[in-house]
Amino acid sequence: MESGGNVSHRIARISAHLNPPIHSQEGTSVLMRENCRAKGGLPGFKVAILGAAGGIGQPLAMLMKMNPLVSVLHLYDVVNTPGVTSDISHMDTGAVVRGFLGKEQLEEALTGMDLVIIPAGVPRKPGMTRDDLFNINAGIVKTLCEGISKCCPKAIVNVISNPVNSTVPIAAEVFKKAGIYDPRRLLGVTMLDVVRANTFVAEVLGLDPREVNVPVVGGHAGVTILPLLSQVKPPCSFTAEETEYLTSRIQNGGTEVVEAKAGAGSATLSMAYAAVKFADACLRGLRGDAGVVECAFVSSQVTELPFFATRVRLGRKGVEEIFPLGPLNEYERAGLEKAKKELAGSIEKGVAFARK
Ligand SMILES: NC(=O)c1ccc[n+]([C@@H]2O[C@H](COP(=O)([O-])OP(=O)(O)OC[C@H]3O[C@@H](n4cnc5c(N)ncnc54)[C@H](O)[C@@H]3O)[C@@H](O)[C@H]2O)c1
Ligand SMILES: O=C(O)C[C@H](O)C(=O)O
Numbered sequence: 203m204e205s206g207g208n209v210s211h212r213i214a215r216i217s218a219h220l221n222p223p224i225h226s227q228e229g230t231s232v233l234m235r236e237n238c239r240a241k242g243g244l245p246g247f248k249v250a251i252l253g254a255a256g257g258i259g260q261p262l263a264m265l266m267k268m269n270p271l272v273s274v275l276h277l278y279d280v281v282n283t284p285g286v287t288s289d290i291s292h293m294d295t296g297a298v299v300r301g302f303l304g305k306e307q308l309e310e311a312l313t314g315m316d317l318v319i320i321p322a323g324v325p326r327k328p329g330m331t332r333d334d335l336f337n338i339n340a341g342i343v344k345t346l347c348e349g350i351s352k353c354c355p356k357a358i359v360n361v362i363s364n365p366v367n368s369t370v371p372i373a374a375e376v377f378k379k380a381g382i383y384d385p386r387r388l389l390g391v392t393m394l395d396v397v398r399a400n401t402f403v404a405e406v407l408g409l410d411p412r413e414v415n416v417p418v419v420g421g422h423a424g425v426t427i428l429p430l431l432s433q434v435k436p437p438c439s440f441t442a443e444e445t446e447y448l449t450s451r452i453q454n455g456g457t458e459v460v461e462a463k464a465g466a467g468s469a470t471l472s473m474a475y476a477a478v479k480f481a482d483a484c485l486r487g488l489r490g491d492a493g494v495v496e497c498a499f500v501s502s503q504v505t506e507l508p509f510f511a512t513r514v515r516l517g518r519k520g521v522e523e524i525f526p527l528g529p530l531n532e533y534e535r536a537g538l539e540k541a542k543k544e545l546a547g548s549i550e551k552g553v554a555f556a557r558k
Contacts, residue, residue, distance in 0.1 A: 253322025
């Protein structure tokens with residue numbers, strides 16, 4: 203039986219849990235309470251989501267709370283994290299959730315993290331390109347990466363914020379400036395392109411999308427998104443018309459969603475799904491699992507460009523192997539040239555911004 207002392211200690215803990223100290227908006231914070239269950243510390247990884255109250259951030263937070271590899275989940279945003287954190291913390295899964303609000307709490311949110319996922323920033327509206335988001339999102343990503351440099355320089359960083367083709371080079375420059383850059387640990391998330399490609403190819407082939415794997419290389423915008431339909435698994439072939447249809451649909455998948463949402467933002471739910479699929483692969487790599495291979499936009503020597511998305515093998519140190527493009531057909535070779543031309547400018551734009 204519990205002693206009286208233990209019982210009142212437990213009630214005090216529960217009451218602290220139900221009545222968390224909430225500080226003022228202007229002041230530092232909300233939801234600073236230490237969750238008592240964090241003490242024992244389940245085996246697992248510590249993950250932070252920056253932009254956790256957003257359209258991607260919320261479902262991403264929910265799905266990461268369900269991931270058995272995660273023991274601690276930090277939710278950071280400049281708005282609304284108390285509500286999102288309170289809500290998600292009631293899920294009866296293992297990860298302990300803590301919320302952090304506003305830039306005063308960024309460092310606390312980041313300290314000790316193994317993986318940081320960044321979906322912070324504005325999304326597109328119809329008629330915009332991803333590059334139109336640069337002026338706002340470049341600064342957001344820069345500030346967040348400065349925090350990472352200081353508080354968790356060894357963390358794996360997954361950049362979702364657009365334009366990914368520029369925000370990843372920005373992150374790299376920030377890390378270089380801080381003297382902590384390890385290219386193996388910085389990954390631009392292009393998983394949604396693969397998810398879409400698997401879905402659209404499966405539709406054409408009449409297969410279950412879970413059985414299909416399409417490598418998508420290059421970058422994450424328009425013609426820089428290059429699906430390698432000649433390398434689809436299971437092996438298959440497409441007519442010229444199917445190739446044209448699939449390439450165009452995969453390259454314009456983001457725009458398809460932006461237009462359907464008609465001003466209410468861009469892909470959030472499929473992106474959260476893709477982000478968790480990718481984060482889970484990073485965590486399995488960190489754990490030491492063998493053969494974890496996904497596509498990502500990383501520092502690369504596969505082409506003459508400093509960054510390029512290809513299939514990479516994920517391990518304890520992040521990106522441990524970068525696979526070459528493999529044999530391309532004529533259609534893909536032409537696509538590659540177009541992709542490289544646009545990518546070069548986007549990468550340069552990010553680097554120039556960060557070096558200013
Ligand atoms: N890589 C991809 O495949 C992919 C897919 C979809 C969307 N995106 C991009 O992801 C980003 C977010 O999209 P969304 O739909 O979630 O947008 P959203 O506006 O719904 O959410 C963004 C969140 O970021 C927060 N935020 C803004 N400034 C911040 C800062 N300085 N620090 C922390 N948080 C901050 C906002 O408060 C908001 O909660 C956009 O740039 C979008 O283009 C990328
Ligand atoms: O298209 C967008 O603006 C969001 C994202 O990059 C996507 O591919 O859905």
